[in-house]
Amino acid sequence: xxxYAAVARGGFRRYATYRTATAAGVFTNTVxxxxxxxxxxxxxxxxxxxxxxxQAQALTFVWVGQALLATVALAIGGGLDELQERIRxxxxxxxxxxxxxxxxxxxxxxxxxxxxxxxxxxxVPMAVGALAFDLAxxxxxxxxxxxxxxxxxxxxxxxxxRYLVALTAFWLLDSAGVxxxxxxxxxxxxxxxxxxxxxxxxxxxxxxxxPWASALQVPADVLLxxxxxxxxxxxxxxxxxxxxxxxxxxxxxxSAATRKVVVQGG
Amino acid sequence: xxxxxGAETPFIELDGVRKVFQVRRKAGRLxxxxxxxxxxxxxxxxVGRGEMVGYIGPNGAGKSTTVKMLTGILVPSAGRIRxxxxxxxxxxTGLARRMGVVFGQRxxxxxxxxxxxxxxxxxxMYRVPYDTYRKNLDRCVELLDLGPLLAxxxxxxxxxxxxxxxxxxxxxxxxxxxxxDEPTIGLDxxxxxxxxxxxxEVNASLDTTVLLTTHDLTDIEQLCRRVMVIDxxxxxxxxxxxxxxxxxxxxxTLVVDLAREMxxxxxxxxxxxxxxxxxxxxxxxxxxxxxxxxxxxVAERWPLVDLSVREPDIEDVIAxxxxxxxx
Numbered sequence: 073x074x075x076y077a078a079v080a081r082g083g084f085r086r087y088a089t090y091r092t093a094t095a096a097g098v099f100t101n102t103v104x105x106x107x108x109x110x111x112x113x114x115x116x117x118x119x120x121x122x123x124x125x126x127q128a129q130a131l132t133f134v135w136v137g138q139a140l141l142a143t144v145a146l147a148i149g150g151g152l153d154e155l156q157e158r159i160r161x162x163x164x165x166x167x168x169x170x171x172x173x174x175x176x177x178x179x180x181x182x183x184x185x186x187x188x189x190x191x192x193x194x195x196v197p198m199a200v201g202a203l204a205f206d207l208a209x210x211x212x213x214x215x216x217x218x219x220x221x222x223x224x225x226x227x228x229x230x231x232x233x234r235y236l237v238a239l240t241a242f243w244l245l246d247s248a249g250v251x252x253x254x255x256x257x258x259x260x261x262x263x264x265x266x267x268x269x270x271x272x273x274x275x276x277x278x279x280x281x282x283p284w285a286s287a288l289q290v291p292a293d294v295l296l297x298x299x300x301x302x303x304x305x306x307x308x309x310x311x312x313x314x315x316x317x318x319x320x321x322x323x324x325x326x327s328a329a330t331r332k333v334v335v336q337g338g
Numbered sequence: 339x340x341x342x343x344g345a346e347t348p349f350i351e352l353d354g355v356r357k358v359f360q361v362r363r364k365a366g367r368l369x370x371x372x373x374x375x376x377x378x379x380x381x382x383x384x385v386g387r388g389e390m391v392g393y394i395g396p397n398g399a400g401k402s403t404t405v406k407m408l409t410g411i412l413v414p415s416a417g418r419i420r421x422x423x424x425x426x427x428x429x430x431t432g433l434a435r436r437m438g439v440v441f442g443q444r445x446x447x448x449x450x451x452x453x454x455x456x457x458x459x460x461x462x463m464y465r466v467p468y469d470t471y472r473k474n475l476d477r478c479v480e481l482l483d484l485g486p487l488l489a490x491x492x493x494x495x496x497x498x499x500x501x502x503x504x505x506x507x508x509x510x511x512x513x514x515x516x517x518x519d520e521p522t523i524g525l526d527x528x529x530x531x532x533x534x535x536x537x538x539e540v541n542a543s544l545d546t547t548v549l550l551t552t553h554d555l556t557d558i559e560q561l562c563r564r565v566m567v568i569d570x571x572x573x574x575x576x577x578x579x580x581x582x583x584x585x586x587x588x589x590x591t592l593v594v595d596l597a598r599e600m601x602x603x604x605x606x607x608x609x610x611x612x613x614x615x616x617x618x619x620x621x622x623x624x625x626x627x628x629x630x631x632x633x634x635x636v637a638e639r640w641p642l643v644d645l646s647v648r649e650p651d652i653e654d655v656i657a658x659x660x661x662x663x664x665x
Contacts, residue, residue: 075462082459086450089491163444168411170446171434172463330411 075172076180083151083184087192094192097142101197105138109205123270128208129296130267135201136292137264139194140223143186144230144287146258151185152178152234156251159241168330175322179231186227210297218304222291225311229286232318233258239322242329263289283318286311348384348420349515349547350408355381355417356571357403377403379571380417387514388545390537392558392579395568396660401551404568405517408549409439422514435464438508442520445500446507447492453503454488457510464511471510478506481536498529505533509540515547516540522554534560555652569660579652583625585659588650592621592632597641606635617643625650 087094109131116127125133145151155178158164167174201207210216237254241247259265261284268279268289280289290307293299299307357378362370378400385391395401406412407419410426410433419426426433439446447456461471479485482502487495495503501521508516518537522530538561541548550562558565559579567575567582575585582588592609595618602611603619609632613620623632629647636642 075459078459078462082448082451082455085455086448089450165406165411166439166441166444166446168430169409169434169437169439170463171431331413 076176079177079180080184080187083181084188085184087185087188097193098196101138101141101193102200104141105135105197105201106204108137109134109201123267124298125267125269125296126208128206131201131205132207132209132296133263133267133292135198135205135207136295137288138201139190139198140226140288140291141264142189142193143223144226144262145182145186145189145234146230146255146262146264146284146287151182152231152238153251155235156238156241156247159238160245175235175319175326178235179228179319182231182234183224183227186231190223208296210295212297215295215297218308219291219295222294222308222311225308225315226287226291228315229283229311229318230258232315232322233283235322236318236325239325239329258284258287261285262287263292267292269293283314286314347387349387349389349422350383350385350549351418351420352384352404352408353382353418355404355407355419356415357400357407357412358415376571378407378414381568381571381573382417383566383573383576385547385549387547388541389564390541390548390550390562392562392565393549393551393568394553394555394558394565394656399568400571401568402519405439405519405549405551409433409437409517435511436514438511438513438516440504440508440516440518440521442501442518442523445492445504447500447503449493450491452489452491453484453495456492456503456507457488460507460510466511470512474510474512475506478509481539482506482532498525501525501529501533502536505536509546512544513546515549517549517551519551520553521550522552522557530554530556537561555656559652567656567659574659582652582655582659583650588625588655588658589622590625590627590629590650591648592623592629592636593646593648594619594621594636594640594642595644597643600640603636603640605639606632608632609635 112130112134113127116122116125116130120127122130155164158167167177170177202209233254234251237247237251240250244250261268261279261282263285268276268285270276271279279285290311294304294307355378356376359375359377361373361375363373365371381400381404393401393404403412407414408421408426410428410430413427421433422436424433446460447453448459451459457471457475460466461468466474479488482505484502484506487499487503492500492503505518505521521537522533525533534557537548537550540546541561548561550557552558563578565575565577565579565582566573575582577585591612594603597617599617600619602614603621604611606621608627609621609623611619612622621632621636623629633645636645
C-alpha cells in the first residue's frame with residue numbers, strides 16, 4: 073500500500089504548488105458563498121423551516137457546500153481532465169505499462185488532491201462564513217469525526233463518477249460534452265443549489281437516493297445532526313454503498329476499454 | 339540470421355503474429371463502412387537474451403503496434419508471443435515488473451513533481467529494494483548527468499533532460515528487457531551521443547535485452563549489430579546492418595577526376611556513369627562488388643588524376659526498400 077500512499081501524497085503536493093490558483097479559488101468560493109447565503113436568507117424569510125432546516129442550518133448548508141465544492145470536485149474538471157486528456161492523446165499507454173492498478177492509482181491521486189482542497193480551499197470560506205453569519209456548527213467532536221468520514225466517502229463517490237466520465241474518452245475521444253452534462257447533474261442533484269430535502273414529494277425522494285446525494289447532501293446533514301444515533305451509520309453506509317457500486321462499474325468499464333483499446337496516436 | 343548470441347535461448351519470440359484493427363469510416367451521412375487495417379501482418383522473429391536489436395520502418399509500418407503487443411497492452415489477433423516464456427497480454431502486470439519502456443514522445447514522469455519524486459514513485463511501484471534502487475539511481479545520475487536535475491519539476495526540464503530522466507526511470511528496477519521507442523527523437527547531437535553511450539553501457543554491463551525503434555539510422559549504426567526492417571506490417575529484412583546493402587541492391591560510387599573534360603566513361607564492366615561535371619565523373623557499381631577492377635579498368639584507358647570511393651548511404655538503401663515495397 074506504500075505506493076498508493078505515495079501517489080496520494082504526490083496528488084496533495086501537486087495542488088499545493090499552485091498557490092495563486094488556490095487563492096483565486098478561495099476568493100471565488102467565498103464570493104459565491106455570500107451570494108447564495110443572501111439568497112437563502114431571503115428564501116428562508118419567506119419559507120421558514122424549508123426542508124426542515126432553520127435559517128442558521130440553511131446558511132451552514134451553504135458554507136459547507138462552498139467548502140466542499142472543490143474538495144468533492146463535482147463541477148467540471150477536478151483533477152480527472154488529465155486522465156481524459158491522457159486517454160485522448162494516447163499517453164494512457166504509458167500508464168498501462170505500469171505494474172499498478174489504473175483505478176486505484178487515480179483514486180489515490182484524487183484523495184490526495186481532495187485532502188489539499190479541503191484544507192486549502194475549504195477551511196477559509198467556512199471560517200469567513202462562520203464570522204459573517206450565524207451558523208449552526210456542532211460542538212460535538214463525534215459529529216465532526218462522522219462528518220470527516222462522510223467527506224472521504226463523498227470524495228470517493230465524486231471520483232468514481234468522474235472516473236466513469238473520463239473513461240468515455242476511450243469511445244468518444246472527447247468526453248467534454250459528457251463532463252458538462254455530468255457536472256450539471258451533479259450540481260443540481262448533490263444539493264449544491266438547494267438542499268435536496270427542500271424538494272417535495274416523489275421527486276425529492278428519488279433525488280435523495282441518487283449517488284450525487286452522497287457528495288453534499290449527506291455530509292452536510294451529518295454535520296447538521298440530521299441523523300440521530302445509528303442513523304449516522306446508515307447515512308455513511310448509503311455513501312459507501314454508492315462508492316462501492318460506482319467503483320465496480322468503473323472497473324468493468326475500464327476492463328472493457330482496455331480490451332478494445334486502440335491507443336490513440338500510434 | 340542472428341549473430342548467434344540468442345539462437346539457443348530466445349528471450350523474445352514471435353510466431354506468425356498479426357494485429358488487425360477494425361476501423362469505421364464515414365461513407366455518407368449515416369453510413370459507416372468497416373475497414374480492416376492490418377497493422378502487423380504475420381511477423382515472426384526471435385531475440386536472444388542480451389541482444390540489442392534495431393527495429394525500423396516507415397511511419398505506420400507497425401513498429402509501435404509490435405512493441406505494444408510485446409508489452410502486453412495490445413492482444414494479437416493471431417499468432418503467438420512469448421517474452422521470457424510469458425504470454426505478455428495474459429500476464430501484463432507480472433511482466434511489467436521485468437521490463438522497461440521508454441516512449442520518446444511520451445513521458446512516464448510526473449509533470450508537476452521533482453524528478454526525484456517520480457523516481458520514488460517508480461521505486462514503490464516496482465517494489466525495488468532500497469539498495470538496488472540507490473545503486474541504479476546513482477549509476478544513472480552519474481552516466482546521464484542527472485545530478486543538477488533531481489530537484490527540478492519535470493515541466494521545467496528541456497526535452498533532452500526529460501528524455502534522460504525517462505530513460506533512468508525505465509532502468510531503476512533492473513529490467514531484463516528494455517523497449518525504446520524513438521529514444522533520441524528531437525534531441526541535439528550531444529544529447530543523442532550521451533543517450534547512445536549510456537544504452538551501450540547498460541546493454542554491455544547488465545546484459546539487458548534491448549529492442550530499439552528509431553528513425554535515426556545513426557542510432558542503429560552505433561548500437562545494433564542486428565536490424566529488422568518492417569514495412570506494411572511485414573518483416574522485410576532481418577540481419578546485420580551490412581547485409582542491408584545487398585538486399586537493398588545498393589550501389590557504391592567511384593568518383594574520378596580526369597585530366598580534362600571528356601565524354602562519359604563507357605565500357606567498364608559492372609559500372610555505369612551516372613553523372614559528369616567537367617573533368618569529374620561519377621560511376622555507380624554494385625556494393626557487393628570490389629572497387630579494384632573498376633578502378634583498374636578506368637586507369638587503364640582514361641587519364642586518371644584522382645579518385646575516391648563513396649560508400650552507399652544507409653538511409654538511401656532503406657528509403658529504396660520502403661518505396662520498392664510500396665509499388
